Amino acid sequence: MHFPKITLEKLKELEYQKYGDSPTIKSYTKWKLFEENSPLKLPTEAKAGEVKIKAHVFLSGSEASFNLPAGVELTEGTLGLSSPEESRILGFHFYTLKKAYKLKIVEDLKEPLVIISHLSEKAFISHHVSIEAENVKAPIVIYDLSEKGTKSLVVELKARNADIEILTVGKHTSLSHYLLRASLGERAKVRAFTLIKGGVMSHHREDYSLEGKESQLILRGIPIGVGSAIDYLTNVLQYGEKSKSETKVHGFSYQNGWAVHRGVAKVFESAKNSVSEVISQITIMDEGSLGVSVPMLEVDTGEIEAAAHSSAVRQFDEDALFYLRSRGFGSEEALNLFIHGIGEALSDHLERLRGKARGNIAELIEGLL
Template identity: 75%
Template structure:
């Protein structure tokens, strides 16, 4: 497991601006600095999370209930390193133990992972997953009630397919990183819904390295009286690879939603296609919405490449129509987000109903 010394940690910055799709940093890093593992305890008690799961990280405790075809070991895949940034430095500095799973058989039921914190501490959870010659539906619950929680999930697919539903439900500070590599013929269908907390930094990195590898990613960041900085990065190296990223965000009641999305097609990824679209709706005055998609293509031999962006106020005509039918602004928003959630989750197969029910639950909690 990677280690970091305090001396090295002190020299790291949160963001390398030259590598960012925008110059400005949208995550409120000062909050993480004030609630870092240098200032908070790095141990916390576990609690009953109320979710039936195969892997449960709660506080400093971990529990496993693995089905046939899933093997458990310790360590990481090495896809993330502490020297990358100060937040990852904090993650590895506080990390007590990293776990590694290997999935070699088709999973008939969703594989459920829970990461949870309810105490005023800085807690790191780290899980690596290898899927080889198998299909795996995976649900990740990222839950932070208090303190600062960092969750890193590393994923490597070899001749495999995965459906990934990520549900972020935050009240406090949260750092999340999903980093995945896709080998030849591997496919990922992902759906992410994140309810921001005091500050939620949510990042997903996908590297399409194999020939014919595919990614379909849909996301809904929601900031209602809260803040979420949602980053999606897709790098395409494999010939004939395909990626499609679509994000719809919502901010309300002084909330703050940012989506920064990068898609890059490298020169050797001939015959590939890439799409990234980013749309944020601001529901009222005083809320913030930022949409920053970025597309870079290094080859002329490409099937398709496109990107789109918008930041807009909620459609007042639609709102007036719904209110004339007796709905409040909150009820109109709930109905609208539910509809978008159903549309964005249509690409899932085994996890579609789970995605829809989680969108409903999060929005009902917010309004």
Template identity: 75%
Template sequence: MRSDEFSNEHVPSITKEALEELTYQKYGDSPTIKSYTKWKLFEENSPLRLPTEAKAGEVRIKANVLLSGSGTKFDLPKGVELSEGTLGLSQPEESRILGFHFYVLKRAYRLRITEDLVEPLVIVSHLSEKVFISHHINIEAENVKVPIIIYDMTEEGVKSFVIELKARKAELELLTVGKHKSLSHYLLRASLGGGTRVKAFTIISGGKMSHHREDYSLEGKGSELVLRGMPIGIGSAVDYLTNVLQYGERTVGETRVHGFAYQNGWTVHRGVAKVFEGARGSSSEVSSHVITMDKGSLGVSVPMLEVDTGDIEAASHSSSVSQFDEDALFYLRARGLTRKEALSLFVHGIGEALSDHLEKLRSKARSSVRGLTEGLL
């Protein structure tokens, strides 16, 4: 199915005048809202300065949904229905970067999953020209078991990719692979209804500046999220934000992130977990650890846990920024490995451990970890 079969009548819009009034984010004293993304780079390469159309580039990934440049192709399996519009979980007035996203966005697509999927639903977002492009996908899942793989790739220019997800009584396995060279903005915003279980693994190879944000709202009773993340800044910059908001009773939120910074790289993880008053009997964890693997690299770890109810099953948070264990490196090099091989083995091992909680996507997760770490270190 071609993208030109749809119109943009169901896409939120914003005028240039309204866009000019927006800021990228609200500033304050808390480190969780301090600016770690180099927004100046996005301003210098905004859609007010760059073209907003691009040809589809070469993508060597077999995808069910392929968004490349301004082109879109669909090859959907049985049990996935396609329509247009957004789910309303994100709006252009929220920030200047989302303002840019909707200012440029031509079409948004909705995928409604009505049957269990054995094979992963593969979504690819890709850009290989110096332009500003927006891609937007919405996913609805109810009473189904679904594995999903999302590839977010930016080689040139600036790409904004937004995914809105609504799930109820569903089991989802979600693998997100971000691989960037230039500027990228990514937002996953998910609403999890009662009985929904999500296992997610995210690995990000930062580009010139990668702003990657995942927001999960656990709204229904008994909804669960297990999130594992691995941001990697190797001669690049990645600002990784995770926000888990627990509203429903007996919800479970578990976030564990291990980041790496190398070769003057810049890796930041900011993780928020908030348990609201109505989330009685819930448990929440946010764990954030960043390793700087050489001098000159920057690592930032900022987890924050807030609990508004006295009826809590468990709540914990931890944080660390440390240097790579040179004794471990010496041990590996003494056995014939080069420094590059030893570092790759170390990062690869962490990635394998983080991806173990996936089931249907386990082999895909491991191959993605290998591809990123072996190609970068």
């Protein structure tokens, strides 16, 4: 089995979220929907569906297939960075989990390692992938896709003296839970870019622990709620001396959508001469949509190189809307044009990875919007 399990009795005692889990007491995830669509009420087996993207690791429903490149080794198990007793949703994750897969990157990768997690049936399915990387450079692309039911994906990462680039593209129409938990050792550098469109309810969380000296994190996130809901959480803990983290999130809500970002950065006493930054903003595209931005920064050492945080919730630029309407666009057409313009900008930003990701990222981004 190679991963922790939880009993039904213990599972029933767990809460979805403790007050200390986030910068606000209020939870923006609609946990009631997860309770109504939990593994206690839905099947925990599902057939694989079809995805028009080639992958090295393909997890769909209860099935898994692998076509790993040279330099990547496969075993079973986890890295132990997550536990079923942390929360009720993680309890559900481990209660349902059939197998956990561990990847070890032992050589530099010229092409991205592509991982797909997918569900297309009404069931509760858990996928769990762990990645180890030391003394290597490697790009990783994660597609997080759910069409029906409830899907939970946990990705664990341990990096040391490594340069890792992670692109996460999420597209949901149902319920989804995602946890990326990373441990950065000495001189580890992670550049993470996340673009995710919420489904009926999407809980997307990324935790980074900068434990080694001169470890670095550059995080960019774009949560999008278009007639859907996403609660996007980023947590960065800095322990290592001269560590550096930079989190910038810009979310969008549209057509009665929800886009929430809650971001924490904490610099501990041991992280002397470090840099930490959290910038969070949400653009509300129309009336009836919700946007929430809650960044939080805590510094325990007086020997800090730089620390800053900022928050903004903005309405769509009415001047831009007026300009488009004055040129013959209706209000709905103008807003749609603006939203799709975001997709084009993202495509340009991802130009370097687009040709390597075994799929057309531009088309997938267009599908998100």
